[in-house]
Amino acid sequence: MVKPTTYHIALGSNKGDKFKNLQHAVDAIHERIGNIKLISKVYKSPALGFDTEVSAEDFLNCCLVLESYLEPQEVLEALLDIETALGRIRTNKNTYEARTIDLDIVFAEAKIINTKTLKVPHPEMSKRKFVLLPLNDIASKVKHPKFDKKVSVLLEECDDDSVLEPIKIWLKNPSKQCDVSKYNYIAIEGNIGAGKTSLATKIAHDFNAKLILERFADNPFLPKFYEDANRYAFTLEMSFLADRYQQISEDLSQLDLFKDFIVSDYDIFKSLIFSKITLNEDEFNLYRKLFYLMYKDLRKPDLYVYLYQSTTQLQENIKKRGRDYEQNIDDDYLEKINAGYLEFLKTQKDFNVKIIDVSDRDFVENRADYLWVLGEVFGE
The missing domain is CATH 3.40.50.300 (P-loop containing nucleotide triphosphate hydrolases)
Structure with missing residues (x-):
């Protein structure tokens, strides 16, 4: 039987009920893409890169470890479908916009992918503390396949001085809802x-x-x-x-x-x-x-x-x-x-x-x- 691929996915939301958006995305990933092994803490982070004339709410960000039998391009397409289903509207503007949900593939094991629609590892992840900090919760020893550096090292070296605040509510992992404890x-x-x-x-x-x-x-x-x-x-x-x-x-x-x-x-x-x-x-x-x-x-x-x-x-x-x-x-x-x-x-x-x-x-x-x-x- 073919083994699944391990993916690391970054999630973010700064519009509407942000925590609920993250939970809905986690649930949809479980239902449509694969088994969720781990979910990081959820962090509140400032909205970076937005037009200074536009007031943008803080983001809630997290990362998760996912095992899926789908190929990377199929995972990307499923993530985009989930974004759309949860109300994300993409425009052709060249500026950052508030979004109900943002889902990105950070790693797909040690794969290096460079196509028109998909780049893995995510090219901006090493510059973004709002990705690296939650990723470090669940994958501190995973190495970046291009830089040959662990996530923990990338976090230490990151120049992003944003202050991230962990919130005290944890996302529920739907993959853990089956009660297997009653059977030996x-x-x-x-x-x-x-x-x-x-x-x-x-x-x-x-x-x-x-x-x-x-x-x-x-x-x-x-x-x-x-x-x-x-x-x-x-x-x-x-x-x-x-x-x-x-x-x-x-x-x-x-x-x-x-x-x-x-x-x-x-x-x-x-x-x-x-x-x-x-x-x-x-x-x-x-x-x-x-x-x-x-x-x-x-x-x-x-x-x-x-x-x-x-x-x-x-x-x-x-x-x-x-x-x-x-x-x-x-x-x-x-x-x-x-x-x-x-x-x-x-x-x-x-x-x-x-x-x-x-x-x-x-x-x-x-x-x-x-x-x-x-x-x-x-x-x-």
Whole structure:
């Protein structure tokens, strides 16, 4: 999965309800662009560069750290759209004007961009204390890719003698609104191609969780099973059971003091669901005995999330990810797996289960869909 880019964004407002303008901008950035990791203090700063004949109110300024899968030009376009939505009107005048909101990309990691519409790092940032001071709150050790100097050094060297005053109200970070503290271990499950690995990976990254991913790609019997299911079904299911038991036992027992919780893209109970479909009756009865001997000693998830996808959407996802051995999976097989999961979940009285229909949601490419899924996972 592609890693997001880390951006540093400067925000300012000197018109209307300035603090509310900043909060609305933060909320819109979260909804449209990406995950907000940190927000600086808000500072009151004098309006610089305005026509002396024009009386300009002081600014409120802050900076934030943003992670986004969008490219820099896409981030710029989204920021401009947010400015417009919040009431900013740009004119062709060559003077500074009061604005409800001003949003600028300061850094895009170590990228150096020089186009007609976008220049990164921001060419004026090293001269502006109202950018450097809040930026220093959240990125003091980040280096300017052109000057090779840390933000803290740029602040010390800045000639701007403006006096900035921190206000005593903090902006709320909408990325922190999901209450993940009630769960220590979440299992994300679903059919083949449902997106469980993608969702578990995104949640782990955004919410500082330890990620456990099933090592299915290492199983040498999987391609053989898709070629000759009758011959390799029992061998495949036994190898999966052994691998899943070993992996989940080891990973759940290894504490990580720097992570807030655990999220996995499977639960070992899937072994019983798949084996009931693939094995004959005698093989399944033997397999079930072995399964429960192993399963009774394992830690159970605090939340079991099942991603439901329609068969049509599953097939599209499978084709899109392009694994050769999966390309000829029958609809009937996928439907049996869905039915097996749903039957299992209905009978689990001790499980905290959430079934989420994501058939019409693309939570990998569409941030609004991803935020909707988070609301379903972590909401009441």
